[in-house]
Each structure stands twice: as C-alpha cells, then as structure tokens.
Amino acid sequence: xxxxxxxxxxxxxxxxxxxxxxxxxxxxxxxxxxxxxxxxxxxxxxxxxxxxxxxxxxxxxxxxxxxxxxxxxxxxxxxxxxxxxxxxxxxxxxxxxxxxxxxxxxxxxxxxxxxxxxxxxxxxxxxxxxxxxxxxxxxxxxxxxxxxxxxxxxxxxxxxxxxxxxxxxxxxxxxxxxxxxxxxxxxxxxxxxxxxxxxxxxxxxxxxxxxxxxxxxxxxxxxxxxxxxxxxxxxxxxxxxxxxxxxxxxxxxxxxxxxxxxxxxxxxxxxxxxxxxxxxxxxxxxxxxxxxxxxxxxxxxxxxxxxxxxxxxxxxxxxxxxxxxxxxxxxxxxxxxxxxxxxxxxxxxxxxxxxxxxxxxxxxxxxxxxxxxxxxxxxxxxxxxxxxxxxxxxxxxxxxxxxxxxxxxxxxxxxxxxxxxxxxxxxxxxxxxxxxxxxxxxxxxxxxxxxxxxxxxxxxxxxxxxxxxxxxxxxxxxxxxxxxxxxxxxxxxxxxxxxxxxxxxxxxxxxxxxxxxxxxxxxxxxxxxxxxxxxxxxxxxxxxxxxxxxxxxxxxxxxxxxxxxxxxxxxxxxxxxxxxxxxxxxxxxxxxxxxxxxxxx
Numbered sequence: 001x002x003x004x005x006x007x008x009x010x011x012x013x014x015x016x017x018x019x020x021x022x023x024x025x026x027x028x029x030x031x032x033x034x035x036x037x038x039x040x041x042x043x044x045x046x047x048x049x050x051x052x053x054x055x056x057x058x059x060x061x062x063x064x065x066x067x068x069x070x071x072x073x074x075x076x077x078x079x080x081x082x083x084x085x086x087x088x089x090x091x092x093x094x095x096x097x098x099x100x101x102x103x104x105x106x107x108x109x110x111x112x113x114x115x116x117x118x119x120x121x122x123x124x125x126x127x128x129x130x131x132x133x134x135x136x137x138x139x140x141x142x143x144x145x146x147x148x149x150x151x152x153x154x155x156x157x158x159x160x161x162x163x164x165x166x167x168x169x170x171x172x173x174x175x176x177x178x179x180x181x182x183x184x185x186x187x188x189x190x191x192x193x194x195x196x197x198x199x200x201x202x203x204x205x206x207x208x209x210x211x212x213x214x215x216x217x218x219x220x221x222x223x224x225x226x227x228x229x230x231x232x233x234x235x236x237x238x239x240x241x242x243x244x245x246x247x248x249x250x251x252x253x254x255x256x257x258x259x260x261x262x263x264x265x266x267x268x269x270x271x272x273x274x275x276x277x278x279x280x281x282x283x284x285x286x287x288x289x290x291x292x293x294x295x296x297x298x299x300x301x302x303x304x305x306x307x308x309x310x311x312x313x314x315x316x317x318x319x320x321x322x323x324x325x326x327x328x329x330x331x332x333x334x335x336x337x338x339x340x341x342x343x344x345x346x347x348x349x350x351x352x353x354x355x356x357x358x359x360x361x362x363x364x365x366x367x368x369x370x371x372x373x374x375x376x377x378x379x380x381x382x383x384x385x386x387x388x389x390x391x392x393x394x395x396x397x398x399x400x401x402x403x404x405x406x407x408x409x410x411x412x413x414x415x416x417x418x419x420x421x422x423x424x425x426x427x428x429x430x431x432x433x434x435x436x437x438x439x440x441x442x443x444x445x446x447x448x449x450x451x452x453x454x455x456x457x458x459x460x461x462x463x464x465x466x467x468x469x470x471x472x473x474x475x476x477x478x479x480x481x482x483x484x485x486x487x488x489x490x491x492x493x494x495x496x497x498x499x500x501x502x503x504x505x506x507x508x509x510x511x512x513x514x515x516x517x518x519x520x521x522x523x524x525x526x527x528x529x530x531x532x533x534x535x536x537x538x539x540x541x542x543x544x545x546x547x548x549x550x551x552x553x554x555x556x557x558x559x560x561x562x563x564x565x566x567x568x569x570x571x572x573x574x575x576x577x578x579x580x581x582x583x584x585x586x587x588x589x590x591x592x593x594x595x596x597x598x599x600x601x
Contacts (some may be wrong), residue, residue: 091122102136124155147388157189165199184217192224281335329439348470367459379446380432432582464512530555542591
C-alpha cells in the first residue's frame, strides 16, 4: 500500500529507511578517549588548552594574577632539590622553564643557586635562546650580565639575536642584544642566514631597521643559497613593511657601489648631502636678497621667491634624511648670523661710531662663547662602562624591588636613570636634568649646559637689537626722505633704498621676537616654577609632580631657584644647593621632599 505521508520527493528517503530496517543492528561508534587533566596545575592546563581544568581551578578560587612564589623555589632548594634536574616533554631544567615563562625572580634564584644557563633542552636551545625567542628582555639582560655569551649558538647555530629577529616584532630584545655586544655577522648551520636574513624572512620591520640603523648589519652576506639580504629587500622594495628608512638605506648602498649615474650617486653620498645642508641656507639667504633687489614688480619678485623656495623644499626632501634634517636648523642659524656680520661690515660700519661697532663685536663675542658652550659642551650625558652596565643589571634584577621598570632603568643606554633625567630620542642618550633637545644649537639642553643656553638666548637678543639699531642708523643717514612720511611709507622707502638691508632687518626682527619669547619662557620655568621644559610638559605623568598637584617639588622660591640654577651667592646672601643630577638617586636623598624617588620617570 502506498504511504500517503511519503510523497514523490521523499520516495528515496523512505526506501533508504526500509533498507536500513532490514540490516542487522550495529554497535554505536566508540567514544573518543579524553585525556585526564585533573592533575594539571593552572599553567600546564593553560599550555595544553584544558579549558575545563582551567575553569575548575579559577572557580575554586585560584588568583589568575598570582605570580609564582619564589619562597617555594627557595624551600625546595633548601631541601636538596637538584637545581639542574631534567624532565618534561622538552627535557628542560627548571631554569629553562623560568626563562621560557619570563620569570625574572625565579631565574635569579636558580642562577644564584648554581643552575647552568648553558644546558640545552630537547630542541637544542639554551636559556638565553628561549628568553630571546619569547621576548623576555629583562631575562636576556640578566643572563648576559651573568656571563652568558650574547652570540652563543644553539644546536642549529641560531644565535639569540637571530631568534629575536625571527620571533619578536618589538625593538627589544634585539636592540638590547646589540647594545650588549651581539654580532650581526654569524650565520646558522641549516640555511646560512644571518640575523638580517631572518628578520627579512619574518617581515619584521622593527628588527630590520634596528639591525641596519643601529647594528651596522651587512647587506652583502650570502646564505647557503647565495641570496644576500640586499637581494631579498630589493625583491620586496615596493612592500609597505619594508619602511622608508630601510628603502633609503638600500638605495644608498646600491648607488654607492654603482659606477653609473653620477647624479644619483651624489644624491645618496653622505659627505655631499652634509655639505648641502651646510651650504644651502647660506646661498638661499643671499639669493633671496638678490631677488628682492631686482628692479621689477613686487608680484614678480614674490612669484620668483615662491618658485625658488618650492625648489629648495623639493631638493631638501630628496637629499636630507632624518639625521640631516635635525642639523638643518643649526645651519640656518649659522648662515643668518654670518650674513649679519657681513652686512654690518659693508653697510653699517661706515655710518656708525667706532664705539658702536665695538659694542656690536663684544655682544657677538658673548654670543659665540655661549653658543659654542651650548653646542659642543656635555649637557649631562649619563655614561657607564660595560662593567658598570652589567653591575646595574644584576643589582636591579636581584633587588626584587621592581627590576627593570622604565622609571629606574633605561633599556636603550643600560644605565640607572637619575632623578629628572630623560632619554633623548634624537641623540639616543640619557641626559641629566633634561630640558629639551634644541635644533638651533644641535644639542640637548641639560644639567651642564642649561645656563649657557640661557646666556646664548640673552646674547642673541642683544645682537638682534644691535643689528636693528645699525640698520635704522643706515636708513636714517642714507635713505631719509625729505618729509616725515607715515610709518608704512617709510618702510617702503627704506626697502626701495636698500632692499638687502631691509631683508636683513626683517630677519633680525623675526629672530628678536621668537628668541625673546623663548628666553622669557625659559626664565619663567627656571626662576618662578623651578622645573624644566620636559617636566612642565609631562608633569601629569610624574608621580612627584602629581603628589604636589602639578607643582615642582624642586622649587625653593624665585631667589633660591636663581641661586641653584646660576650658582649665585651674592656675597653669601644666597646659598646654592649643590646637587649632581647625573648621579642616580638610589639612596633616596630626596625622601623628605619626594614620596618615592626610585619610581620617577
């Protein structure tokens, strides 16, 4: 009989059901075996992805933020535990696991107990390789400071620097290993790759830039297949991950070794570009004055100047990298002052008295003295020998009081950070009592040259005033109109009389304005507030400023601030507070004034 519930569309399904009913019954498939995770702690359960066990432990009250207890390690060692016992699937020692997990405190305890960091696990990696693979910078620093060679290879010839470039996209520990003396030239046994090869294979832009710009990595070392890092980068030159700085480095290297296209070679020649930075402002100032002296309409002069400075902008972007752009303002300053002197000697000297010229020369002497001291003197750079750096790393690691906090340790310079210091990203060094990096003097302004910088600003204000006075004397003597015109007509008359001198006067007036503003701001910060420019801009981040509502804990009032800064005594009426800001404040000398001097940024 035809089943009305089984239509034409379901005929096949019904037939299949009847066929299955005629077959003998089959046993159900066996259930998959489930591993027993009940004995796992939370770390191992997390490693194996045992979610049920992790959930069970957390719901039972396990604190997920609870660190390992170093007291347990100390207890086990005191009871005779073998410090270099090998076990687990990776045949690892306790020190292997501590470095793999990045536990600095456990690493310190095990190393001090005699653990051997040179032992290799089942994968052929020693402790330093594991720390580099997983980006544990503090552990890397401690192991190297304790005597582990930074270039020690693993079983496959991979150095810690290679592992860091291959696995870690952050700047450290790659930069740290280079600072600690790791070489960029070793190659691994399997592929013959250098650290730069591995960074390129991983498309690790940060590591590539670090190796080329700070590590002097070679682009010409071939691997076992004969491929150089240069060839690998050139094949990916249009990729975004390569980066503009690396692309410039490739072009500079390629054109330097090429004998063709001399113009492109010059465009990437370091000495040629440096001289362009030095000479260009000097020539640009002179050519601008020549254009202004042309006997033509002002609109035509304006058009010529716009085209001229557009060309300069194009050439500067073509030739100047970041390093050269940092010294360009210094070149502009020097070119402007040289033309001031030439203009005074040619135009102003004949129309003023000898005493006025002597005063101008004297003010220029003070300017050059303070400028050179601001430019070439030590701003308070915090230096340390390699042994001192290792000693600092060990002390901070074993202190168990915060370790390598940025507030206490500079990972770029590997030095303990004194109070009020800061790492300058332009100069790549730590400066005591850092105020700012001044492009106009090409140097940082810090504890040891800040006074000279204030003197430089004051002397520059004086020189600009003298220059404007000299230009006014020339115009009064050589370009005085018969009648007393309005101010605007007088300026136009002076410009028609001597366009070059008007151009120089305009520059002097501009410099006078911004230098005066800068001098007033500097004096206000130093005298009234008792803080540096860096502290004023970042006081919301510094705990010792937060504790006082943004006010400086270093201020002692205007008079005493002057005495401290300029070291004035005024015949014993003032008592400057002697303090070497380049010395680390590890002993808490400012404890009565500051809440916790070891934690300041």
